[in-house]
C-alpha cells in the first residue's frame with residue numbers, strides 16, 4: 001500500500017516591490033541588504049514574533065515593515081535569534097529597546113550576546129568572492145543585550161510561536177538554531193544552509209532556487225555543520241526560509257537538501273581553510289580554542305606581487321648590462337634642456 005504524499009508546497013505569488021514578502025500564510029520576510037529577517041504571524045495579527053534582526057542600520061526599515069504587516073504600533077511578543085552574527089543582530093538592541101521585547105537565543109549563543117566572548121575570526125581564505133575575502137573586516141562581536149536576552153526554553157518550545165520547536169543546528173556557530181513547525185513542515189533555517197543566486201552544480205540539479213551549505217567564511221565547525229544539515233534533511237521540510245537568498249519550497253527544496261546532506265563534504269566544505277582540519281571549540285562561556293591562522297589571500301597576493309616585482313627588477317638589471325637607471329633629477333634636467341636639435 002502506498003503512503004499518500006503531501007502536495008508539493010509552493011511559494012505564493014508576490015508583487016515585485018512587496019515588502020515584507022509573504023511565503024506562507026503566517027510568515028513573511030524582509031531582505032536587509034544581504035540577509036533576511038522573518039515575521040511570524042498572519043497579516044493584521046497583534047500577536048507576532050520577529051526572527052533575526054538584520055544588518056546594522058535597518059531598525060527603522062524593519063519596524064516599518066512590521067507596521068505594514070501587523071498595523072501601526074505593532075510590537076512583537078518576542079524576538080528570536082537563530083544566531084548572533086553581526087548581520088543577524090544588527091538592529092536587535094534598538095528594536096528590543098523600542099518595543100520592550102524579550103530576546104531569545106540558544107544558551108550556547110548567549111556569550112556572544114552578553115559581552116562575554118567574540119566569535120572565532122572569519123576565514124577569508126575559503127569560498128572565493130569578495131564577501132569571503134573581505135570577511136576579516138566584519139565585526140565578530142560580542143554585542144551586549146544584558147538582561148533583555150534569555151535562553152530558549154529547554155522543552156524546545158519557541159516563545160510566542162505555538163506549534164513550533166527550535167532545533168539545535170550548530171556548526172556555523174555553537175548555538176545556532178533553526179525553527180520547525182511539524183504541522184505543515186515549515187522551517188526557518190537561519191544559516192545552517194542558505195539559498196543564493198550564485199551558480200553551482202547543485203543549482204543545475206535542482207533547477208530554480210539553489211541550496212548551499214552555511215556561509216563558508218563564518219563557519220567554524222564543519223563536522224557539526226554537516227550533522228546539522230543531516231538533521232534538517234530528516235525533518236523533510238516542505239517550505240524553508242533561509243538567512244540568505246529567497247525562500248525554498250516543494251520538490252526543489254527536498255531534492256536540494258537531501259543532495260546537500262548526502263554529499264556535504266564535496267558541496268559545502270571548502271578544500272582548505274582554517275577550520276577544515278580542526279574546528280574552533282566553545283562552551284557556555286564562549287570560545288575555548290581556535291586553530292592557527294592561515295595566510296590571508298590578499299597577503300599571499302601582496303607577497304607574490306612583491307616577489308614578482310623584485311624578480312622583474314633583477315632580470316631587467318641583468319639584461320641591461322648593469323647600466324644604472326637615470327635618476328629622477330637627470331630626467332628633470334633633460335626635460336629642462338628641451339628637445340635636442342640635431343642639425
Ligand SMILES: [Zn+2]
Pocket residue numbers: 083085172191215218
Ligand atoms: Zn551567520
Ligand SMILES: [Zn+2]
Pocket residue numbers: 035085087088191215243244
Ligand atoms: Zn548570515
